[in-house]
Amino acid sequence: MESSALILFFITAISLVGLALVFSSYVPPTSYNTAKFEPYECGMETIGETWNQYTVGYYLFAILFLIFDVETVFVFPWATVMREVGMTGFVEILIFFAILGLGLFYGWKKHALKWE
Numbered sequence: 001m002e003s004s005a006l007i008l009f010f011i012t013a014i015s016l017v018g019l020a021l022v023f024s025s026y027v028p029p030t031s032y033n034t035a036k037f038e039p040y041e042c043g044m045e046t047i048g049e050t051w052n053q054y055t056v057g058y059y060l061f062a063i064l065f066l067i068f069d070v071e072t073v074f075v076f077p078w079a080t081v082m083r084e085v086g087m088t089g090f091v092e093i094l095i096f097f098a099i100l101g102l103g104l105f106y107g108w109k110k111h112a113l114k115w116e
Contacts, residue, residue, distance in 0.1 A: 060112035067103055 078085075078093055085092075107113055 057112055057114070060107060060110065064103070064107045064112060067100070071100055 074096065075093075078089065082089060
């Protein structure tokens with residue numbers, strides 16, 4: 001790709017974003033409906049406080065789940081080609097598991113795995 005085509009692409013992208021921002025500031029919504037900003041769950045109105053605060057432990061637990069969930073995305077392809085990659089692939093996967101083990105150890109040390 002030539003550099004002039006790349007420059008033209010970026011200029012076009014920036015101008016389209018700018019035009020969209022200018023257009024959205026001049027065009028107001030057709031109607032202001034306060035019901036759009038109400039919390040909605042299962043078609044029923046909420047009872048009591050809508051905003052609840054959760055402890056950081058829940059977020060740490062969720063992040064640890066995501067880390068180990070994404071791990072399977074990397075382990076399955078490795079397992080399918082394990083014989084072709086040989087000892088190099090085996091050492092790489094051991095390093096990968098060591099890094100994940102450090103993450104698990106960190107979560108255990110911070111008591112993120114205790115469900116209270």
